[in-house]
Amino acid sequence: xxxxxxxxxxxxxxxxxxxxxxxxxxxxxxxxxxxxxxxxxxxxxxxxxxxxxxxxxxxxxxxxxxxxxxxxxxxxxxxxxxxxxxxxxxxxxxx
Numbered sequence: 536x537x538x539x540x541x542x543x544x545x546x547x548x549x550x551x552x553x554x555x556x557x558x559x560x561x562x563x564x565x566x567x568x569x570x571x572x573x574x575x576x577x578x579x580x581x582x583x584x585x586x587x588x589x590x591x592x593x594x595x596x597x598x599x600x601x602x603x604x605x606x607x608x609x610x611x612x613x614x615x616x617x618x619x620x621x622x623x624x625x626x627x628x629x630x
Contacts, residue, residue, distance in 0.1 A: 543568050544574070546575040
């Protein structure tokens with residue numbers, strides 16, 4: 536694995552020489568760091584087909600909790616509770 540993380544960051548795809556021929560970068564990623572954290576993108580980069588298939592079937596990419604979890608955490612009011620009894624602000628309508 537390379538010591539220079541920036542050399543394997545996908546942000547390099549913006550460089551004209553890499554944009555013209557991205558396949559050497561893809562090859563290096565698959566060979567040297569098939570699964571790695573890209574600090575420039577703030578995301579995991581997964582480059583091999585088998586690993587991608589595994590990630591897509593075993594893990595969730597959802598970053599926002601579902602509405603019921605937001606209610607449980609007190610970050611959202613239950614849809615059926617009246618504002619005065621729950622401490623939630625009254626619902627407003629837009630235009």
